[in-house]
Amino acid sequence: MNLEPAQLQWIMSAYPLSSGCLFLVCGRLADVYGRKRTFSIGSLFLAIFTLACGFSKDVITLDILRGIQGIGAAATIPASLGILAHAFPPSRARSLAFATFSAGAPVGAVFGTALGGVLTEFTHKTWRSSFYLLSAFTFLCFVGGLISIDNDVPSEEVDKRVDWLGAFLVTAGLVLIVFVLSQGEIAPQGWATPYIIALLILGVILMGLFKIHNNPDSPFSLFTPPPLMKLSLWTRANGRIAAMMMIAFTNWCAFLSWTFWVQLYFQNYMHYTAMQTVVRLLPMFVSGVLCNAVVGLMAAHIPIVWIVAVGAAATTIACLLFAIIVPATTYWAYAFVASVASVMGADLVFSAGTLFIAKFALPHEQSVAGALFNTMTQLGTAVGVTVTTVVFNRVGTKVAPGGDMLRMYRAAQWTAFAFGIIATTLGIVFFRGVGVVGHRAPKPTSVGDPEDEEEEKDEKFKVPPFDDSVMVRDGDGDGDVTRSTTQVSSSPEHMDKLGV
Known part of the structure; x- marks a missing residue:
């Protein structure tokens, strides 16, 4: 398929949008009915619809299948985080476990991108081969989960109902809002198109109804199941849970926008082949693995503000480098440095963020808490690509036919840069002085020893919920x-x- 950026946007956004909107309800299902069961069903579902994507005949079918495919991810990821949080109480092993889980993102992304490039360029099925291979890998995850994951421990909750009405309200509201953001610029009358205005209002109303419906103080009745998430979760740690969620959202807006437009810049503007593009992005793999190793080994020694702020700032710098890139210069001047720095925000924020969230989540809501964090990252993916596409297209209207399109790519990266600035600022403002997020065993000291006071100061957020x-x-x-x-x-x- 030869597709325009506007068509590629939905192929990119459909998967994270559907998964992001369904994370909460799937997290609730995992906490109540079993994390291993939810992981197994989700991974099998994901394998089936990943395979189906390889057989799609047109872009609309592929968009729909990508959206359905995201449902499988919505089930597996919250369940995975809940499994890790349950299996590893606060300890250095937990830091390593979450860091290893986070390392799957850069390893999987680069490995998948590299294989996808090879298959696209050298196989008869081109891009379809990637879906065939990924489906096989996902099925292996399903089999591995059945064998290696411990059996589920029954939930201690008395009321195990799922708030399906709340799930519908939040899912429909988010889908409509993101759809409007993506289509408002290219609708027949732009943002003044009647259906664009109507869908935006409806989306906002549905989100408002979800807020009203999601009331934990409602009296017990047949029509008031437990809420998908307790709003008190956002206020934990003096509101820093909410701050971490917003950092994840804005950081992913920057990182995935950077990734999306860099690949298009290399292939459509610089006219590199798929393999040439993959080779230029390989530094992301090394940088991502190293970032997760740092968190796993040093989370108990490095204050979280450094991990989050430095990571978000690095992604922001990567966006800046491509916003000012000079195509005639060597790869090592701009693109190499940006490739190394870009993934630092995603991996450092994800690793430290999941540790921070797990520390303040109750045992029975670990999957829901992880689901909420991942919801923000996936929505950041959809919103970031959507907003930068709008900017790209708007600037494109000012470029003469056959003119230099570099302005359009730079404008998209400047927009991603703005998202990165917000994430970095939030990290510095809200986590300055918080201390470390990893578990550090207290040293044996005498009463009144100054080292004891320093240890207490560093560990002021070390509160295992188990x-x-x-x-x-x-x-x-x-x-x-x-x-x-x-x-x-x-x-x-x-x-x-x-x-x-």
């Missing part, structure tokens, strides 16, 4: 969270009363 002690705010407004010395019930109701 024992009988609870997280309480100190009330002095400095944002510290300390461990209570009184052993109390760790039931969800008691934790909610404490505002945890």
Whole structure:
């Protein structure tokens, strides 16, 4: 298929949009009905529809299948995070486990891109071969999960119902809003097109209804199942959970936009082949693996503000380099440095973010918490590509036919750069002075030893949610969270009363 950027946008966005919108309900299903079961069903579903994508005959069919394909990812990813959080209590092993999970993104992305480039260029089936191969790999994940993952532990929740109405409201609302963002620029009358205005209003209304419907204080009845997520989750750690979610969203807007437009720049503007493009992006693989190794080994020693802010800043710099790139210069001047830096935001933020989220999530909501974090990353993917495509097209209207399209690619990267600036700023403002996110065993010290006080200062966010002690705010407004010395019930109701 020879497709325009506007058509490629939906092939790119359909998968993360559907998965991002369904993460919450699938996370709830995993927490209530079993994480291994949800992972197994999701991976099998993903394998089937990945294979189906390889048989699509036109772009519309491929768009639809990509959207359905995302449902499988929506089931597997939250379940995976819940499995890790349950299997690894707060420890260095947990940091390594989450870092290894996060390392799958750069390893899988580069490995898949490289194989996709080889198959596209050297096989008769071209791009279809990539879907055939990825389907086989996904099926192997299904088989491996059945063999290696421990059996599910029954949920302790009394009310195991799923809020299907809430799932519909949030899914439909997000789909409509992102659809409007992507189509408003190319609709018959632009943003003034009646159906664009109507769908935007409807999407906002549905999101508002979800907010009203998702009320944890509603009295128990047949028509009020437990909410998909408790809104109190956003306020944990003095609102820093919400800040981490927004950092993930804006960072992914920048990173995936960078990736999308860099590939098009190499292939459509520089006229490189698929393999030549893959080779130029290989530094992302090495950089991504190293970033996750740093988090896994040093999360207990490096304050989270450095991990998050440096990662987001690196992705921002990558966007800047392609916003000012001079095509005539050597690859090593701009593109190589950008390829090394671009993935740092995705991997450092994802690794540290999942550790931070897991630390403040209750045992029975680990999958939901992981689902919410991944929802923000996937929506960042869809929104970032959508918004930068709008900018690309708008600038394109000012370029004369046959003119230099470099302005269009630069404008898209400047937009991605703006998203990166927001992510970096949020990381510095909200996580300055927070301390480390990894688990560090306390050193044996004498009473009153200054080292003991320093250890306590560094570990002020070290509050495992898996024992009988609870997280309480100190009330002095400095944002510290300390461990209570009184052993109390760790039931969800008691934790909610404490505002945890």
